[in-house]
Amino acid sequence: MNCNEAELLLNPYVDGELDLMTAVRVEEHVTGCGDCGRQYRELQELRREIAEADLEFSPGAGLARRVAAARRRAAAEFQPWWRRPATVGLAAAAVLILTLVPAGLMRVMGAEDREVLDNHLRSLMASHLVDVPSSDHHTVKPWFQGRLSFSPNVPDLSGAGFVLTGGRLEMVRRAPAAALVYKRRDHVINLFAAPANGADSPPRAQSSEGYNLVAWKKGGLSYWAVSDLNARELMQFAELARSR
Amino acid sequence: MLWPHLRAAYNFARWLVRNDHDAEDIVQESFVKAFLALDRFRGGDARVWLLAIVRNTAMSMLRRRRADPMPGEEAPEPADRGEGIEHTLIAGERRQQVRTAIERLPGEFRETLILRELEGLSYKEIAGVLDVPVGTVMSRLARARNLLIHDLTAGRGAR
Numbered sequence: 001m002n003c004n005e006a007e008l009l010l011n012p013y014v015d016g017e018l019d020l021m022t023a024v025r026v027e028e029h030v031t032g033c034g035d036c037g038r039q040y041r042e043l044q045e046l047r048r049e050i051a052e053a054d055l056e057f058s059p060g061a062g063l064a065r066r067v068a069a070a071r072r073r074a075a076a077e078f079q080p081w082w083r084r085p086a087t088v089g090l091a092a093a094a095v096l097i098l099t100l101v102p103a104g105l106m107r108v109m110g111a112e113d114r115e116v117l118d119n120h121l122r123s124l125m126a127s128h129l130v131d132v133p134s135s136d137h138h139t140v141k142p143w144f145q146g147r148l149s150f151s152p153n154v155p156d157l158s159g160a161g162f163v164l165t166g167g168r169l170e171m172v173r174r175a176p177a178a179a180l181v182y183k184r185r186d187h188v189i190n191l192f193a194a195p196a197n198g199a200d201s202p203p204r205a206q207s208s209e210g211y212n213l214v215a216w217k218k219g220g221l222s223y224w225a226v227s228d229l230n231a232r233e234l235m236q237f238a239e240l241a242r243s244r
Numbered sequence: 245m246l247w248p249h250l251r252a253a254y255n256f257a258r259w260l261v262r263n264d265h266d267a268e269d270i271v272q273e274s275f276v277k278a279f280l281a282l283d284r285f286r287g288g289d290a291r292v293w294l295l296a297i298v299r300n301t302a303m304s305m306l307r308r309r310r311a312d313p314m315p316g317e318e319a320p321e322p323a324d325r326g327e328g329i330e331h332t333l334i335a336g337e338r339r340q341q342v343r344t345a346i347e348r349l350p351g352e353f354r355e356t357l358i359l360r361e362l363e364g365l366s367y368k369e370i371a372g373v374l375d376v377p378v379g380t381v382m383s384r385l386a387r388a389r390n391l392l393i394h395d396l397t398a399g400r401g402a403r
Contacts, residue, residue, distance in 0.1 A: 239364035
């Protein structure tokens with residue numbers, strides 16, 4: 001791979017958009033080439049700074065209510081009469097859900113989520129956070145080979161300020177599962193992966209006792225990210241991990 | 245189905261139009277449009293679909309504004325940067341520099357970068373929101389980041 005090629009692929013490389021073979025070739029080039037190596041580090045540094053800059057705007061408390069009201073009005077105007085009650089009912093349900101969400105009442109934690117949260121707490125109590133301490137996903141991923149019946153995805157999220165610190169084995173539903181340990185500032189994030197049934201599902205967030213949990217399914221695996229990190233950043237972590 | 249994406253919709257709108265008031269109007273209009281069109285939504289990623297609606301709504305607002313400019317609705321003056329930064333850059337100041345640098349990016353670069361870095365969308369998803377080919381997403385992202393690196397290095401040099 002020459003510099004022109006590498007330069008073109010550098011952004012998709014840091015964004016995790018390349019297939020494995022191409023990614024390895026970019027990596028080799030970047031390691032051997034001073035100029036491209038510098039560009040790569042600049043990109044990583046920029047991504048870290050953006051992640052740390054707290055750039056996200058949050059909607060004010062009134063917006064959800066305002067949107068729900070506008071929706072109700074529009075529904076009454078545009079929908080045929082036989083659909084109105086249902087639409088209004090839906091809007092009312094949405095308002096109800098939105099009022100309940102901040103109170104953390106939207107979802108009673110399932111047994112599985114509870115188990116994963118317990119695993120997270122246990123990992124913090126014992127001096128046994130990682131079985132394989134490494135910040136290199138190329139070290140952590142192979143470590144699971146032969147220990148699990150599946151190969152967990154070990155995303156490199158250092159560019160976004162989530163630093164891999166290692167991995168360990170866990171039990172979820174009485175079956176061996178992977179736990180990947182990331183850190184954001186002083187917060188530990190456990191990313192659990194276990195075989196799952198059913199279709200892919202988008203991240204859903206919950207919280208319990210000051211801990212946040214985001215769960216999703218992808219490619220036949222269930223994932224849970226658990227941390228005392230704030231819900232927004234944990235969701236960001238989950239979305240990044242899911243997209244890799 | 246759409247409510248979980250309220251935050252993403254607001255954040256995206258806010259970065260597109262760069263003020264709270266317009267961003268809220270856009271989110272409201274977009275949600276109403278989306279809810280009314282919900283039966284036309286055929287699977288896929290609801291977030292991508294919603295963000296595309298947000299973008300279209302914002303674009304028509306900006307287009308209306310340009311055709312009928314009213315005072316006080318120009319883009320915010322870019323903040324001075326690189327001048328008078330004599331004292332130590334504390335973290336907050338650096339964060340502000342990063343924010344300002346992104347605000348100063350041309351619109352098509354800014355929206356691509358925000359969808360990637362803040363919303364964590366894949367190139368394919370961004371292509372869906374912006375209705376451009378994936379290759380365009382890739383080159384805009386590279387261009388946006390180069391501009392930022394250049395801008396922020398200059399800012400640092402002025403210390």
